[in-house]
Amino acid sequence: MTKFYTLVPSMIYPNKKNPIPENITIRKPLSQITNKLPIHWLDGNIIKTQVANALSIIFKNEEEYFIKTVRKFIPRVKNQKLKKEIISFIGQEEQHCEFHSEFCNKLVDQGFDFKFLSFNLKNLIYGTMGAFFSDELNLSIASGLEHYNKTIAELSLSDKVFSNSDANLRELFEWHLAEELEHSNVVYDLLQEIDSSYFHRIQGLAIASLVRNFTLTTTTASMVAQDDLSQFLRIWKESKEFFFTKDQILYKLFLQIINYAKPDFHPSQHSMTDIINDIFKNRNFEIFFSKKSANQPEQKVSKSE
Numbered sequence: 001m002t003k004f005y006t007l008v009p010s011m012i013y014p015n016k017k018n019p020i021p022e023n024i025t026i027r028k029p030l031s032q033i034t035n036k037l038p039i040h041w042l043d044g045n046i047i048k049t050q051v052a053n054a055l056s057i058i059f060k061n062e063e064e065y066f067i068k069t070v071r072k073f074i075p076r077v078k079n080q081k082l083k084k085e086i087i088s089f090i091g092q093e094e095q096h097c098e099f100h101s102e103f104c105n106k107l108v109d110q111g112f113d114f115k116f117l118s119f120n121l122k123n124l125i126y127g128t129m130g131a132f133f134s135d136e137l138n139l140s141i142a143s144g145l146e147h148y149n150k151t152i153a154e155l156s157l158s159d160k161v162f163s164n165s166d167a168n169l170r171e172l173f174e175w176h177l178a179e180e181l182e183h184s185n186v187v188y189d190l191l192q193e194i195d196s197s198y199f200h201r202i203q204g205l206a207i208a209s210l211v212r213n214f215t216l217t218t219t220t221a222s223m224v225a226q227d228d229l230s231q232f233l234r235i236w237k238e239s240k241e242f243f244f245t246k247d248q249i250l251y252k253l254f255l256q257i258i259n260y261a262k263p264d265f266h267p268s269q270h271s272m273t274d275i276i277n278d279i280f281k282n283r284n285f286e287i288f289f290s291k292k293s294a295n296q297p298e299q300k301v302s303k304s305e
């Protein structure tokens with residue numbers, strides 16, 4: 001597949017024709033997924049690992065849905081800065097899809113089977129919404145789902161959830177999540193430009209909540225069921241700690257998600273620039289489009305020791 005962002009380089013960089021600087025960088029991580037991944041690669045914890053695996057299966061399908069949804073609106077966007085951000089958003093999400101597809105192949109190598117599940121996510125959930133809902137409603141749903149992704153990124157990066165995990169996967173997941181923070185305003189701003197009504201935004205959030213809770217619950221349950229069920233007590237204890245008592249992830253998630261329902265909400269209200277910069281500072285990337293440079297199609301960034 002031809003990468004969308006390679007077709008439009010002149011729209012990206014600040015130049016005579018396009019003097020507006022770019023705000024979002026498209027990066028390709030140079031780290032590779034380790035060939036022999038430990039089964040419980042995240043903190044040696046069955047539940048945390050399977051939630052991350054399930055998110056990966058979801059992202060692989062969901063981010064394709066985002067790309068298809070926002071791409072339709074490009075001709076209607078009058079704000080040139082936003083138009084560039086949308087193109088960079090698509091570039092970042094394409095990189096994320098590629099990583100999660102590759103990671104899902106490793107999960108298959110580990111013996112997990114989610115072909116049927118992934119088919120249903122792609123066709124029954126995202127495909128049905130894309131085919132039967134209006135483009136505007138799909139945009140509102142995508143904006144709601146992006147708020148879920150931003151929230152997951154905020155919680156996991158500030159709580160350093162990946163600190164005790166396979167080193168390469170830590171880099172790759174943290175890169176993806178940091179970029180979710182970096183582009184968190186894009187779909188929301190597009191939604192505001194297309195239809196800024198409060199009801200429309202909340203309608204999208206309601207459907208996004210149903211979709212995200214259903215897909216994450218069923219996918220995680222399916223992955224846990226294929227893990228070592230003989231360790232039932234350990235799974236129970238880890239679930240209790242992660243969701244309710246120690247990490248309290250559901251409570252924290254709920255508090256962040258309801259922010260989106262505030263009438264004056266905007267994703268930039270809770271900025272995490274320090275954490276984002278920290279993650280990008282010490283990692284290896286090939287840069288496609290950078291917010292720092294002008295008219296440099298490719299640039300290597302090396303790891304600072």
Ligand SMILES: [Fe+2]
Nearest residue numbers: 063093096180
């Ligand atoms: Fe993404």
Ligand SMILES: [Fe+2]
Nearest residue numbers: 093146149180
């Ligand atoms: Fe995203």
